[in-house]
Amino acid sequence: QVQLVESGGGLVQAGGSLRLSCAASGGTFSSYFANWFRQAPGKEREFVAGIRWSGAKPYYADSVKGRFTSSRDNDNNTAYLQMNSLKPEDTAVYYCAADSYYSGTLASEYDYWGQGTQVTVSS
Numbered sequence: 001q002v003q004l005v006e007s008g009g010g011l012v013q014a015g016g017s018l019r020l021s022c023a024a025s026g027g028t029f030s031s032y033f034a035n036w037f038r039q040a041p042g043k044e045r046e047f048v049a050g051i052r053w054s055g056a057k058p059y060y061a062d063s064v065k066g067r068f069t070s071s072r073d074n075d076n077n078t079a080y081l082q083m084n085s086l087k088p089e090d091t092a093v094y095y096c097a098a099d100s101y102y103s104g105t106l107a108s109e110y111d112y113w114g115q116g117t118q119v120t121v122s123s
Contacts, residue, residue, distance in 0.1 A: 002027030002112050004096045009117030016086050016121070022079040022096030022114060030074035033103040035110070036081045038092035038119075045095070047105035049081060061105075064090075086121045093118050 008020040022034060035050035049070035051058040058070040069082040079096060094117050097110040 002029065002032060002098055004098060004112055004114035006094065006096050006114040006117040009094060009119045011120045011122065012086055014086060014088055014121055014123050017082070017084045018086065018119060020081040020083065020094055020096075020117060020119075022081075024077040024079070024098065029077040029098075032098040032100055032112075034072055034079040035097050035099075035103065036070065036079075037095045037097055037107050038090075039095070039116075040092040043092075045107040047107070048094070050103055050105075051079065052103065083119070086119075088121045088123045091119060091121050 002024050003026045005023045006020060008018060012018055030053055036048040037045050038048050039045040047061050048064055049060045049068055051070045051072050055072045060068060067085045072079040096114040098112040099110045102109040
């Protein structure tokens, strides 16, 4: 069973950048899909970005495409989300999620979650 811990959130002005990290332990991280979700107050948790076991071909929600970059370092059991050109509507708690088999956009299908890290973008 894998444990996930996110870090790197904070307060940033619109147009700024943040890099989130998701450190995994307790499992073979390289065998899991590692995806990012976010949840804003009063809204459902939504898919942001995903990446395959190999780190190849990351995929993104349309709302972040071209601004966010998902990557992973399996040797260090860590996934990353580089967020550039941040907008106030990106404000949310960001979660890392992992699963052995599922790599889609439904949050309910993921077995493992981190505690989340707050990202606040001021206008």
